[in-house]
Amino acid sequence: MNWTSIIAIYALFWVLSAFLVMPFGLRTPDQVDGHEVPKGHxxxxxxxFRPKVIAFRATLLAAGLFSAYYVNYAAQWITVDDLNFFGRPPVDDLGY
Structure with missing residues (x-):
């Protein structure tokens, strides 16, 4: 696997992870005693909202997900043929 592919796939995992971990730990003004919402908010x-904590959690989750992906890529535990639930398409006379 090329290093550019590694960076691109890790970036996809990181963005997915960031959206997955973002809602954890956030509190709205209704959940916090004595907090008033400023006008216009x-x-x-x-x-x-703590973006550094979210980025750290996303980095850890993305590293774990990418590690699992890369180990599967190297060992070929689950391949495309394993995910083909409907069988191969029929072949016509032209071989397509």
Missing amino acids: ADSAPVN
Whole structure:
């Protein structure tokens, strides 16, 4: 596998992981006692948004997911043929 492919696939895993871990730990003003929403802010906006924590968690999750992906890529435990649930398409006279 090329190093550019490794970077691209890891980046995809990282973005997916960031969206997966983003809602964990966030609190809205309704859940925090004594917090008033400033004028112009949405009532559902998080009070304790911490992008560094989200990035750290996403990095850890993406590293784990990419590791599992790469080990499967190297060992070929699950291949495309294993995921083909409907069988091969019929071949016509032209061989297509």
